[in-house]
Amino acid sequence: MKTLIFTLVGKDKPGLIDSVARTVYQLGGNWLGSNFSHMAGHFAGFVHIELPAEQHQTLIDTFEKHPDLDIHLVEGEPSQTHLPATAIVEVTGNDKPGIVQELTNVLNRFNINIRRFDTSCESAPNWGSQLFKATARIDMPDNFDTDALRAALEDIANDLMVDLIESDQ
Structure with missing residues (x-):
């Protein structure tokens, strides 16, 4: 499994989170955490997932074609050994x-x-x-x-x- 974080921004409308969650689930991913917000008619958020490494490129390709969201993957493993x-x-x-x-x-x-x-x-x-x-x-x-x-x-x-x-x- 590969740990990924991605950001997303778009004009707000019903079903945005569902479409992203469905893609992650269909690719065998596990949704670890998220933070979303609505502001001035727009929707933005961060999502932390685990995904099988062989599905990484498919996720990127799918997200690039999303009709309503601009989605960016953040490469690298998040790590924090000491929690202050x-x-x-x-x-x-x-x-x-x-x-x-x-x-x-x-x-x-x-x-x-x-x-x-x-x-x-x-x-x-x-x-x-x-x-x-x-x-x-x-x-x-x-x-x-x-x-x-x-x-x-x-x-x-x-x-x-x-x-x-x-x-x-």
Whole structure:
């Protein structure tokens, strides 16, 4: 078996995941994990599969002909021998240009790997502007000072609320 990761993007419509899953199954593959999202009428995702090595080229040929998705295989074996401690960072505050860059810059200064990052803006009439929300799952280095990270994130803006929840993967 060969382990593969592929990305896919296309205009959203019913049946997209089913068509990809059917192809993987018909070629003897095993679906190990996935992450999908819908945004502005488009659909995007990542999929991690195992596939018999002799079916690799058939999968590539089939995906190249998909009528609704642009699919790209990522070559190479994913590997991670040490799974670091993780945390969830939830941030809420008034939206402003550059807020994502400021948040990711703080995380980068602490040498933190972002495993997942979801953001949104929603109407907040009682706040007088758009409300920005972000949730990040992060890898934390050993002996990490979560209080220092929380303080650095809160320093971005005086109206920013930050919750940091340590987790077990």
